[in-house]
Amino acid sequence: MAAIVHRCACTHLDSHHREHPLTDDTRPCLASGCDCADADLQAPEVIPTWHAASPTAQAEPDPVVIEPGTVDGPGLGRLCDCADCWNLYEAGSEAA
Numbered sequence: 001m002a003a004i005v006h007r008c009a010c011t012h013l014d015s016h017h018r019e020h021p022l023t024d025d026t027r028p029c030l031a032s033g034c035d036c037a038d039a040d041l042q043a044p045e046v047i048p049t050w051h052a053a054s055p056t057a058q059a060e061p062d063p064v065v066i067e068p069g070t071v072d073g074p075g076l077g078r079l080c081d082c083a084d085c086w087n088l089y090e091a092g093s094e095a096a
Helices: 083-095
Strands: 003-008 041-047 049-051 060-062
Touching: 003 083, 041 083
Parallel strands: none
Antiparallel strands: 003 041, 049 060
16 A cells, blocks of 8 residues: 655654654654654655565555554554645545
8 A cells, every 4th residue: 555654854754753752852763874853744745555465476566545544554653644644645535
């Protein structure tokens, strides 16, 4: 399935930043070697996820978009369910 995510200014996905803010309300990036000290999330975007019929089959993109707020859909943790994510999801549903 495809997922709606936010990308930080450091280019990593929102799920790469601490889920819960530190005592100073920052959400640093958890990606190894990234020195991003706080999430600066951009507008949501749709990213593809992949599936395979078996462990040895070639992976193919899965175009079905996962509903915002879903927990651990493609292994991204809990997907954001902000108004912007819902608007993007609903716009995609109307186009289909």
